[in-house]
Every structure is written in structure tokens, then in C-alpha cells.
Amino acid sequence: MLNSFWNWFVIIISIASILGCWWLLHWTRGVSDREGEEVGSTGHIWDENIRELNAPLPRWWLHLFNITIIFAFLYLLLFPGLGNVPGILGWTQIGQYESERAAATEAQESVYARFRDMDPAALTADAEANEIGHRLFANNCAMCHGSDGRGARSFPNLTDNDWLYGGSFEQVLTSINKGRVGTMPPWGAVLGEDGVSEVVAYVQQLAGQEVDAQLAEAGQARYATICIACHGMDGTGNQALGAPNLSNNIWLYGGDAASIAESVNMGRAGKMPAHENLLNEDRRRLLAAYVTGLSERQ
Ligand code: HEC
Numbered sequence: 001m002l003n004s005f006w007n008w009f010v011i012i013i014s015i016a017s018i019l020g021c022w023w024l025l026h027w028t029r030g031v032s033d034r035e036g037e038e039v040g041s042t043g044h045i046w047d048e049n050i051r052e053l054n055a056p057l058p059r060w061w062l063h064l065f066n067i068t069i070i071f072a073f074l075y076l077l078l079f080p081g082l083g084n085v086p087g088i089l090g091w092t093q094i095g096q097y098e099s100e101r102a103a104a105t106e107a108q109e110s111v112y113a114r115f116r117d118m119d120p121a122a123l124t125a126d127a128e129a130n131e132i133g134h135r136l137f138a139n140n141c142a143m144c145h146g147s148d149g150r151g152a153r154s155f156p157n158l159t160d161n162d163w164l165y166g167g168s169f170e171q172v173l174t175s176i177n178k179g180r181v182g183t184m185p186p187w188g189a190v191l192g193e194d195g196v197s198e199v200v201a202y203v204q205q206l207a208g209q210e211v212d213a214q215l216a217e218a219g220q221a222r223y224a225t226i227c228i229a230c231h232g233m234d235g236t237g238n239q240a241l242g243a244p245n246l247s248n249n250i251w252l253y254g255g256d257a258a259s260i261a262e263s264v265n266m267g268r269a270g271k272m273p274a275h276e277n278l279l280n281e282d283r284r285r286l287l288a289a290y291v292t293g294l295s296e297r298q
């Protein structure tokens with residue numbers, strides 16, 4: 001809101017300029033009332049015979065101007081415009097925004113209500129639910145997981161059946177609601193350079209890649225003392241910790257020796273943001289159903 005100086009400043013300038021226009025209009029209408037009389041010449045002549053006349057405004061034109069002036073006063077009476085004067089309709093930008101929002105929520109309510117008592121399997125199978133899920137995914141998830149959900153380096157692919165935290169409806173919903181932080185501690189200092197190469201060879205072997213058997217064997221012992229706690233004896237990972245399966249040759253950060261060595265040396269900390277406060281429950285359920293559907297449809 002304006003303080004009282006600017007309030008009066010705006011009121012006075014607005015009214016004075018409208019009245020000024022009115023005055024200007026009537027002062028300059030010249031001889032328009034004196035119908036039938038010769039139109040006066042201003043005395044300016046160019047190229048010998050082109051004379052500038054002081055012709056009056058046509059009546060209809062004048063009345064149009066009068067109407068705009070009346071319109072301006074009516075407008076300022078009905079709507080806010082004169083400083084802090086609210087206008088007799090009580091219209092505000094915020095009021096309009098809120099009523100439009102309420103109307104949109106109401107319109108959406110009828111769409112979402114249908115999905116509320118559907119179970120996850122029915123949701124995943126429902127074409128309309130999937131379409132809405134797809135749109136929500138494009139707006140909220142695609143920037144990290146890709147528009148097709150196939151992810152990218154450090155952003156998991158959601159269309160395969162390899163899950164860090166589990167691919168059931170409930171597990172996916174928890175990932176969406178609470179977010180996830182995968183914590184892989186750095187082991188470079190503990191293992192040393194040779195230790196890292198050994199354990200990397202063993203991880204590659206777990207994934208079925210060709211490696212130096214001797215190096216991998218040395219790595220196995222190290223794996224068994226450190227890595228087993230999270231990635232499991234056979235390297236299949238642990239969904240409670242978000243520790244990836246290392247044995248299926250599907251990689252979040254890359255499966256070549258250099259990328260694996262970087263994971264082991266520096267550790268990794270992938271972060272999926274919580275969406276509990278960003279999207280309402282209806283939307284999060286539709287997203288979870290859409291995401292579980294992605295891998296089922298593969
Ligand atoms: C405290 C549990 C924990 C331990 C111990 C641990 N890891 Fe991890 N590891 C994780 C988690 C969690 C991730 C996933 C990180 C993420 O999501 O950003 C991970 C990721 C990785 C990755 C990346 C996988 C990919 O798909 O790109 C590799 C490789 C890896 N760990 C190897 C090892 C090796 C080798 C050891 C033993 C030296 C080890 N980890 C010990 C928890 C652990």
C-alpha cells in the first residue's frame with residue numbers, strides 16, 4: 001500500500017490528467033459548434049496552394065473522446081486505481097488469483113477423486129492415471145531421470161528392474177515422499193592404491209567382466225572385509241541401504257575400471273530430493289504408479 005503522500009500524488013495526478021484531457025478537448029474543438037460557417041485558415045500555405053485549415057473535430061469523434069473520459073471515471077470508481085482507493089467492486093489481484101486457483105483445484109478434485117480408492121495395480125493399469133503420471137513425471141522428475149525415465153550417469157534408470165531401494169509401489173512411493181541419500185563412504189585412504197585396483201578387479205569380476213584373475217582374488221579378500229557389509233556376499237547389494245547390486249553390470253556411475261575406482265576412492269552420495277512438500281498425495285501416488293509401470297512395461 002502507498003503511504004499518504006504517494007496516495008494523494010497518484011490521486012491528484014490521475015484526476016488532474018483526465019480533467020486536463022477534457023479541458024484540452026473542449027478548448028481545441030475550435031469552430032466545431034459553429035456549423036455552416038467558413039472553416040478558418042491558419043494562414044499557412046505551402047507550395048503556393050496547399051493551405052492549412054483549422055478544421056473542427058467531427059462530432060462523432062468528439063463524442064468518442066467524451067465517452068473515454070466517462071469510462072475512465074467509471075473505471076476508477078469500480079476498480080482500484082486511485083492511490084489506495086479500493087474501488088466499489090472490491091476487486092484485487094490476490095482475490096482473483098485465489099478464486100482462479102480454487103476453481104482449478106475444484107476441477108482437478110473431480111479428476112483425482114476417481115483414483116483415490118484404486119489400489120496400486122489398478123492405478124498402474126489405468127490409462128488416464130498413466131497419462132497424468134506421465135505429465136507429472138515430465139514436469140517434476142524428467143530433469144534428473146530423463147523424459148523417458150532412463151536416467152543418466154548418477155541418476156538411476158527407472159525403467160529397468162534394477163532398484164537401489166526397491167521397485168514395489170510402496171518402496172517407490174517412499175523414495176518419492178522422503179527422498180533418498182545413498183551413502184558410499186570413500187575407501188581410498190583405507191585401501192591404498194593397490195588395494196583399490198584389487199578390489200576394483202574383483203567388482204568387475206562380480207559383474208562378469210574379463211579381469212586379471214590374480215588381482216581379483218586379492219580383491220576378494222578385501223571385499224569380504226569391507227564391502228560385504230553393504231553390497232552383500234555375492235555383490236547383489238542391499239535395498240535397505242541403497243547399496244547397488246554390483247553383480248548385474250548395470251551401473252549408476254559407470255562400470256569401467258576407472259569409474260569403479262573413482263566410486264571406491266572418493267565414495268558417492270547420490271541424493272534424491274523429498275517430494276512430500278512439493279506435490280500433494282494424489283500426485284505422488286499417481287507418480288509411484290507410473291514409475292512402477294515403467295519397468296513392468298519393458
Ligand atoms: C556403508 C555401506 C557401503 C560400503 C561399506 C561400501 N559401499 Fe559401495 N556403495 C554403497 C552405496 C549406498 C552406494 C550407492 C551410492 C549412491 O547411490 O550414490 C554404493 C556405490 C558403490 C559403487 C557404484 C555402483 C554403481 O552402480 O555405479 C561401487 C562400484 C561400490 N559402491 C563399490 C564398493 C566397494 C568396492 C566397496 C568396498 C571397498 C564398497 N562399495 C563399500 C554403500 C557401501
Ligand code: HEC
Pocket residue numbers: 137140141142143144145154155156158162163164165166167172175176180181182183242269270271272273275287288291
Ligand atoms: C534433483 C534430481 C532428482 C529429481 C528432481 C528426482 N530425482 Fe529421483 N533420484 C535422484 C537420484 C540422484 C537418485 C538416486 C539416489 C541415490 O543414489 O541413492 C534418485 C532415486 C530415485 C528413485 C529410487 C530408484 C531406485 O533404484 O530405487 C526413484 C523411484 C525416484 N528417484 C523417482 C523419482 C520421481 C518419481 C521423481 C519426480 C517426482 C524424482 N525421482 C525426481 C535424483 C532426482
